[in-house]
Amino acid sequence: MTRSSHCPYCALQCAMSLTPAGARIEVAGRDFPTNRGGLCKKGWTSAEVLDTTDRVTRPLRRVDGGFEEVSWAEALDDIARRLRDIRSSHGADAVGVFGGGGLTNEKAYQLGKFARIALGTSRIDYNGRFCMSSAAAAGNRAFGVDRGLPFPVEDLDDARTILLLGSNVAATMPPFIGHLAGARAAGGLVVVDPRRSETARLTEDGGGIHVQPAPGTDLVVLLGLTHVVLAEGLADSAYLAERTVGLDELRREVNRWWPERVQEVTGVPAAQLRQVARRLAEGRAFILTGRGVEQHVDGTDTATAAINLALVLGLPGRVEGGRAVSGYGTLTGQGNGQGGREHGQKADQLPGYRKITDPAAREHVASVWGVPPESIPGPGVPAVELLGMLGREVKALLVHGSNVVVSAPDAAAVTRALDELDLLVVCDFVPSETALLADYILPVTQWAEEEGTMTSLEGRVLRRRRAIDPPAEARSELWVMRELARRLDAPGTWSTDAAEVFDELARASAGGIADYSGLSHARLDEGVAAFWPYPAGSAGTPRLFEDRFAHPDGLARLVAVIPRLREPGAQRGGELTLVTGRLLEHYQSGAQTRRVPELVTARPEAALQIHPATASRLGIASGDLVEITSPRGVTRARAEVTSGIRHDTVFLPFHFPGAERANTLTEAAVDPVSAMPEFKRTLVSVARVEEVPA
Ligand code: SF4
Numbered sequence: 187m188t189r190s191s192h193c194p195y196c197a198l199q200c201a202m203s204l205t206p207a208g209a210r211i212e213v214a215g216r217d218f219p220t221n222r223g224g225l226c227k228k229g230w231t232s233a234e235v236l237d238t239t240d241r242v243t244r245p246l247r248r249v250d251g252g253f254e255e256v257s258w259a260e261a262l263d264d265i266a267r268r269l270r271d272i273r274s275s276h277g278a279d280a281v282g283v284f285g286g287g288g289l290t291n292e293k294a295y296q297l298g299k300f301a302r303i304a305l306g307t308s309r310i311d312y313n314g315r316f317c318m319s320s321a322a323a324a325g326n327r328a329f330g331v332d333r334g335l336p337f338p339v340e341d342l343d344d345a346r347t348i349l350l351l352g353s354n355v356a357a358t359m360p361p362f363i364g365h366l367a368g369a370r371a372a373g374g375l376v377v378v379d380p381r382r383s384e385t386a387r388l389t390e391d392g393g394g395i396h397v398q399p400a401p402g403t404d405l406v407v408l409l410g411l412t413h414v415v416l417a418e419g420l421a422d423s424a425y426l427a428e429r430t431v432g433l434d435e436l437r438r439e440v441n442r443w444w445p446e447r448v449q450e451v452t453g454v455p456a457a458q459l460r461q462v463a464r465r466l467a468e469g470r471a472f473i474l475t476g477r478g479v480e481q482h483v484d485g486t487d488t489a490t491a492a493i494n495l496a497l498v499l500g501l502p503g504r505v506e507g508g509r510a511v512s513g514y515g516t517l518t519g520q521g522n523g524q525g526g527r528e529h530g531q532k533a534d535q536l537p538g539y540r541k542i543t544d545p546a547a548r549e550h551v552a553s554v555w556g557v558p559p560e561s562i563p564g565p566g567v568p569a570v571e572l573l574g575m576l577g578r579e580v581k582a583l584l585v586h587g588s589n590v591v592v593s594a595p596d597a598a599a600v601t602r603a604l605d606e607l608d609l610l611v612v613c614d615f616v617p618s619e620t621a622l623l624a625d626y627i628l629p630v631t632q633w634a635e636e637e638g639t640m641t642s643l644e645g646r647v648l649r650r651r652r653a654i655d656p657p658a659e660a661r662s663e664l665w666v667m668r669e670l671a672r673r674l675d676a677p678g679t680w681s682t683d684a685a686e687v688f689d690e691l692a693r694a695s696a697g698g699i700a701d702y703s704g705l706s707h708a709r710l711d712e713g714v715a716a717f718w719p720y721p722a723g724s725a726g727t728p729r730l731f732e733d734r735f736a737h738p739d740g741l742a743r744l745v746a747v748i749p750r751l752r753e754p755g756a757q758r759g760g761e762l763t764l765v766t767g768r769l770l771e772h773y774q775s776g777a778q779t780r781r782v783p784e785l786v787t788a789r790p791e792a793a794l795q796i797h798p799a800t801a802s803r804l805g806i807a808s809g810d811l812v813e814i815t816s817p818r819g820v821t822r823a824r825a826e827v828t829s830g831i832r833h834d835t836v837f838l839p840f841h842f843p844g845a846e847r848a849n850t851l852t853e854a855a856v857d858p859v860s861a862m863p864e865f866k867r868t869l870v871s872v873a874r875v876e877e878v879p880a
Contacts, residue, residue: 188261189653190216193289194227194775197334197518197643198359200225202232204634204653210237210736211634211654220642224361228773231782233634235616238655238781242615242629243657253627255880256878257351258661261626266673267447268609269305278306278563282572282580283498283785284817285312285531286587287520288774290638290650291588291702292687293663295537295694296680297532300667301511303555304676308563309580311533312588315569315596317477319860321484321516328493328743330736331699332527332539332720333645334518336502337510337729339365344509346470347374350480350627351404351492352648352866353517356384362517363388370394375472376408380765381795381837382830395462401763401835403452404479405749406579408491408518409857410448413440414463415498422500429735430497433745438744440777453832466499471502478767481866486859487747489516502742503731510729520774525641528700528718529691533566537691547698554694556678557798568861570854571593577595577606585612586663591619592775593840595863597849598819614662617685618777630663631656637684645727647705650686683716690810696722700738738869757816759869762800766848766865768839776841778809792846793826795837796872801827804872811875814838816868820873836872 201218245261246253301310337829348369375394445456496514552559612624635656639701668680685707696703703717720726734740771789772779840848
């Protein structure tokens, strides 16, 4: 029977039909507002990973020189015994939990609960910290709520202008390009990227403008645009007066960023800044940010500056004829990057996007969990700090849906720290680079093999449905958590039924910012467009901010932000700035897509993009093997000489492990507000390597 589901990869959550064909399933695109039947090549080939030849199909225990198969009972008994020993020797916080933005809402919810009341640890965080936390922090402080797009994605179709900052959607989520068509036709797609990325190239047919600032200067570009809007009288004064606070301080800060000064810092011509600002002020404009401007030590402030610009222009919350005609949003990356940060796997949050420090929130969630509020630990530490504690304060780590050996900053240090643990347990379905370091690898079910829900980049809750049977010995992570909770004598109930877990999640979220209490699997199966907040008795909220923002007074906050420009020489490293990012063919750490033959054939290895003038100066030609060096290590890749990148910048995808691992080079420096790492600005040197003929 054909089942309706959604792609396992990115946050666009393209709709699919899954049809069993023997032991395999056939994937087809399904008409849906986000993808209109389209899929990218990752989506088309997604089912191939399910029967990859090295799929983990039985629990594996580390032995000398490799792994041996063990029974579930043996594995879980031993893991529970070792967790008890570690807790009694070092305290409950000596056990860490690392989740993932690809987990279903049900698993993310249960993982947060499991950490807090089965393990008793505060030390849980997840890989969404690497990709969404700065935009989330900026949204929370400006609007009082963090939902990636506060409007359905199809509202973008009628835009006249779209300012897209630091997002290469043409490679990362190709069906999304369809929603840029209106702006392109109107000559209003503005792409801000130091590279002439696939998305920046969409502007070349006269359909827009490519703004190419120096890496790490996006905040200054945004201050300059806001300066022009205010200086030229393009601001929406009535909107600012009625719907915002903080204009005076903002005006004082942006006054000092006139276009010619911005040009000096960023390399963006003053005339181009004025052109973009005037275009945005003509109406029907949207501003969208992505990881390119957010994965910096000033990522929260940069996203804040983008929101300030949108507010000064009066864009958010403007709805006409039932559609948002302008606005601000951020393009979430991972499949459940949105839902994953709403239900409790973030160090400082409880389900429903509640603060773990809020006594009322603790009381409400404790009543759902059937435990005393004081038994719920306080806030933990964010992901990079948690990884920095491995082998020291944290002796055991449980990993769900994450491959930190490839995806974490300063990955060589993380790899060494994982080796120092007394116990590493990884739930996965392939032997990822992180799983290969584990004491136990527990085989878990995947996307087309299970029921559940995901929440897309628009805050739309979606049903994932089981289309085929998993391998006989694979188990849902819900089952793994229940079995461990039982062995640890945990309080509360631990259902393995995704619909029941969703019902509990809905109760726990009731009254919170991300309220799912009006939803259930059955309700979603009716095909409702389920945008949160969706309190019981409501019809959900496709568009936020039409009447008020989520702060108690209903007003948005303009938050003045100041660039913390680094002095030349303040950061150690070489003369070139490395930007890391994604390719069309691969997803995140590549653990899944590197197992799909078609994708590997198309992109078998990392390539370093480098400008022709820089390459020539360094004696490098396309195809040469090069070494990229930062203070943290050395990575190798083939050179791809291209004029589509600034002469002072190089680009390396982060999907590849081992000698090609981009995150060997990156630094564990984080944004002070969001704790998000800086993946987009690493100083490196590049040199050609002599290859010895085989
Ligand atoms: Fe759609 Fe993203 Fe899946 Fe590609 S990876 S098919 S864009 S959801």
